[in-house]
Structure formats: structure tokens, C-alpha cells
Amino acid sequence: MGELNKYGIGFWIGGGVYSIINMIMNYKNAAQSSILTYNYLITGVAVIGLLINLILLKRGRK
Numbered sequence: 311m312g313e314l315n316k317y318g319i320g321f322w323i324g325g326g327v328y329s330i331i332n333m334i335m336n337y338k339n340a341a342q343s344s345i346l347t348y349n350y351l352i353t354g355v356a357v358i359g360l361l362i363n364l365i366l367l368k369r370g371r372k
Contacts (some may be wrong), residue, residue, distance in 0.1 A: 328352055 335345050 324356075 328365065331348065332345070
């Protein structure tokens with residue numbers, strides 16, 4: 311159970327939402343360009359979240 315909590319609830323909720331939206335888009339036979347745009351958007355948000363977490367982690371250590 312400790313491994314599940316290692317990343318925090320936000321990580322698991324984000325992964326679940328990402329997967330559900332991807333499944334819906336695939337089920338509706340969305341255009342590949344639409345799916346790629348969505349994937350690029352999610353990747354950008356994840357990178358921004360990572361940078362914010364790193365900044366807050368550094369501030370928390372001071």
C-alpha cells in the first residue's frame with residue numbers, strides 16, 4: 311500500500327482522467343490529429359506541474 315501513496319493522490323487522479331479521456335476519444339474514433347493535440351496539451355500541463363513541484367520542493371527545504 312505504501313507504493314500506491316508514493317506519488318500522491320493527484321498523480322493517480324491525473325493518470326485516471328488522462329486514460330478516461332483517451333479511451334473516450336478512441337471510442338468515438340476521433341481524428342489522430344485531435345488525439346495528438348490532446349496528448350501535447352496534457353504533456354505541457356504535466357511539465358508545468360513538474361516545474362512547480364520542483365520549485366516548491368526547493369523552497370520547502372530552505
